[in-house]
Amino acid sequence: xxxxxxxxxxxxxxxxxxxxxxxxxxxxxxxxxxxxxxxxxxxxxxxxxxxxxxxxxxxxxxxxx
Amino acid sequence: xxxxxxxxxxxxxxxxxxxxxxxxxxxxxxxxxxxxxxxxxxxxxxxxxxxxxxxxxxxxxxxxxxxxxxxxxxxxxxxxxxxxxxxxxxxxxxxxxxxxxxxxxxxxxxxxxxxxxxxxxxxxxxxxxxxxxxxxxxxxxxxxxxxxxxxxxxxxxxxxxxxxxxxxxxxxxxxxxxxxxxxxxxxxxxxxxxxxxxxxxxxxxxxxxxxxxxxxxxxxxxxxxxxxxxxxxxxxxxxxxxxxxxxxxxxxxxxxxxxxxxxxxxxxxxxxxxxxxxxxxxxxxxxxxxxxxxxxxxxxxxxxxxxxxxxxxxxxxxxxxxxxxxxxxxxxxxxxxxxxxxxxxxxxxxxxxxxxxxxxxxxxxxxxxxxxxxxxxxxxxxxxxxxxxxxxxxxxxxxx
Ligand code: HEM
Ligand code: SF4
Numbered sequence: 001x002x003x004x005x006x007x008x009x010x011x012x013x014x015x016x017x018x019x020x021x022x023x024x025x026x027x028x029x030x031x032x033x034x035x036x037x038x039x040x041x042x043x044x045x046x047x048x049x050x051x052x053x054x055x056x057x058x059x060x061x062x063x064x065x
Numbered sequence: 066x067x068x069x070x071x072x073x074x075x076x077x078x079x080x081x082x083x084x085x086x087x088x089x090x091x092x093x094x095x096x097x098x099x100x101x102x103x104x105x106x107x108x109x110x111x112x113x114x115x116x117x118x119x120x121x122x123x124x125x126x127x128x129x130x131x132x133x134x135x136x137x138x139x140x141x142x143x144x145x146x147x148x149x150x151x152x153x154x155x156x157x158x159x160x161x162x163x164x165x166x167x168x169x170x171x172x173x174x175x176x177x178x179x180x181x182x183x184x185x186x187x188x189x190x191x192x193x194x195x196x197x198x199x200x201x202x203x204x205x206x207x208x209x210x211x212x213x214x215x216x217x218x219x220x221x222x223x224x225x226x227x228x229x230x231x232x233x234x235x236x237x238x239x240x241x242x243x244x245x246x247x248x249x250x251x252x253x254x255x256x257x258x259x260x261x262x263x264x265x266x267x268x269x270x271x272x273x274x275x276x277x278x279x280x281x282x283x284x285x286x287x288x289x290x291x292x293x294x295x296x297x298x299x300x301x302x303x304x305x306x307x308x309x310x311x312x313x314x315x316x317x318x319x320x321x322x323x324x325x326x327x328x329x330x331x332x333x334x335x336x337x338x339x340x341x342x343x344x345x346x347x348x349x350x351x352x353x354x355x356x357x358x359x360x361x362x363x364x365x366x367x368x369x370x371x372x373x374x375x376x377x378x379x380x381x382x383x384x385x386x387x388x389x390x391x392x393x394x395x396x397x398x399x400x401x402x403x404x405x406x407x408x409x410x411x412x413x414x415x416x417x418x419x420x421x422x423x424x425x426x427x428x429x430x431x432x433x434x435x436x437x438x439x440x441x442x443x444x445x446x447x448x449x450x451x452x453x454x455x456x457x458x459x460x461x462x463x464x465x
Contacts, residue, residue: 011410011411011412011414012173012414012418013408013414013418014178014418014419015344017178018340018422026177026178027177028173028174028177028179028180029170029173029174029177030173030177030414050401050402053401053402053404054344054402054403054404055404056122056404056405056406056410057410057411
């Protein structure tokens, strides 16, 4: 699985960071980015799905399943 | 105070200050979502009321049609002459781009999760001291003695004003937000806030310190010092937006736990559920409704909206919409999927949401650590505020 935060949609609710700080970082202005290249390690796939399902702005895109 | 006659028809004559709406808005929203999702009232110069998740989030994102220049749920009377007009109101909340964009950017770092981690220490300490003040008595007003005392002191710290003025600040903010129907009280609260902050701004001009007001006073935008109106508006916004809202969130959470002892017991046994529980309290008891102003005549969802019309962005009702939430009227503290919009949606997403979440979490954790079982005092009267900000104001609980 590979994910990306859409910077135009992200409004900094920080739900992704609260659920999966291993996968996301949120900067001082609320902008979220995925850590590294966005490839989700197998043991974090459930958390990634939860983060995606809780983002109120639908800002986390799945690039590869 | 404006004359308030009972509402006969919620679709065409709603009133968010009606006592039934304040006591139980949930059944009213459920009905409106089914029969009239864009309701209208002629009261108070007229307004529209949105109750579905899709409508509320769509309108929040459509900033070209729905402007933020007037976000008060209860507007001023048309013939009212305010004493002090700030050119941009309280930016960023009452501004559209471009002023919104840069004023918001100045505030955000004060509420980043890194900053909020620093405030957590003082918040925890404050909560413990408050509880020590009443734990031996076996009873307390969980709203006035506890919830109300927390956010105001953290906001004071950020602004750089003394925390011992907490009750005065709280009084002003309540005048502005909760008693918006009583224009004398609104005037009194607004005057209090602006006179106080005007002096603080002056003081920081000569003697800058390490606080938000100093940063704004000595700040620049595009190489030009930030105007005094904007500094005052921003500082006032942090005070107004940061106090009543979070206190309401803490109070509603405690009300829920007092009336649902099984959830309190579960949180004590499984403290790792605190994050999802707070998100669920935010969803089910969302404190904040905002307003917008229609920028041009438009037919929206089949409704003829006119330029200048007020539209109520009912985030609390959106969060109870069955189209987006399974069993929306149940509070499920381990709800896994919860895309609630208690902090708004789109570019005005609550700038203080990291702080508010931390305060709610710490307040509930500390309460449960020392008072794991508690209930409402039987027969005691509870009061709720509603309209722009919903939450309990008198919440007598016992823990013998
Ligand atoms: C549970 C507590 C809170 C709730 C439910 C809440 C809710 C909201 C909502 C719904 C908005 C969006 C307004 C709109 O769309 O017009 C908002 C904006 C805002 N809130 Fe909060 N808020 C809370 C706590 C706080 C705190 C603690 C602060 C700061 C100390 C704060 C500061 C702000 C600011 C500055 C804005 C304006 C953002 C902008 O317009 O860009 N809020 N809040
Ligand atoms: S939850 Fe969504 S909107 Fe919020 S920071 Fe993460 S990606 Fe951005």
